[in-house]
Amino acid sequence: MYEPADGTSTKVGDVQVNNILVVADKKGADGTLVGLGVNSAAQPVEVSFQIGDGTSGSPVTMSIPAGEAKQISEADGGQRTTLPAIPVEPGSLIELTVSTAGAGSSIVRVPVVPPKGYYSGYVGGSASPSPTMSITQSSDSSTTAPEQTPAPSASGETNPAIPEPAQTTAP
Incomplete structure (x- = not known):
């Protein structure tokens, strides 16, 4: 079956x-x-x-x-x-x-x-924060570019290699 x-x-x-x-x-x-x-x-x-x-x-x-x-x-x-x-x-x-x-x-x-x-x-220990990507409006309003910002580690410190969600606003 x-x-x-x-x-x-x-x-x-x-x-x-x-x-x-x-x-x-x-x-x-x-x-x-x-x-x-x-x-x-x-x-x-x-x-x-x-x-x-x-x-x-x-x-x-x-x-x-x-x-x-x-x-x-x-x-x-x-x-x-x-x-x-x-x-x-x-x-x-x-x-x-x-x-x-x-x-x-x-x-x-x-x-x-x-x-x-x-x-x-x-398996193994607990999971780490997952990288995320957001889209932000560029200064000339005609194109958008991905922006990544560091995510906090398990200890609360930021690690520039791990992006965190960025705050976005509607155009």
Whole structure:
């Protein structure tokens, strides 16, 4: 079945887990498990994730409230679900066992992706301010030119290499 997503999906009992994938920067590094868990049960459900067929190593778990959806991990310093020692390079697939106490388990093959683009916020520390560009009116009113101004760093100091949003006014 075609899934219009980067990851894969599975259902275990009343829990549907969508777009599951692992973000890791290299083989042997810890990886961040990404996806969305949806619990259609009337009570909270503990979901376990384990690399491989579920017979070795320790699983990581998360709780999904009754009747709710919950991100498995959040980007940019939010809550993370971390799998230890990813055994393959980014660009490969790993087997992942998804299980709940009352409904058994499902083994799925999930992609391991590098922390680039959309997934860059799922590893490492917090994100830095993003450069932005604005358009300001030039003095002769016939042309416009991009203007970049420094953005404050995490410590509040300005860094001329990182632009911050400029105040613009309508012509």
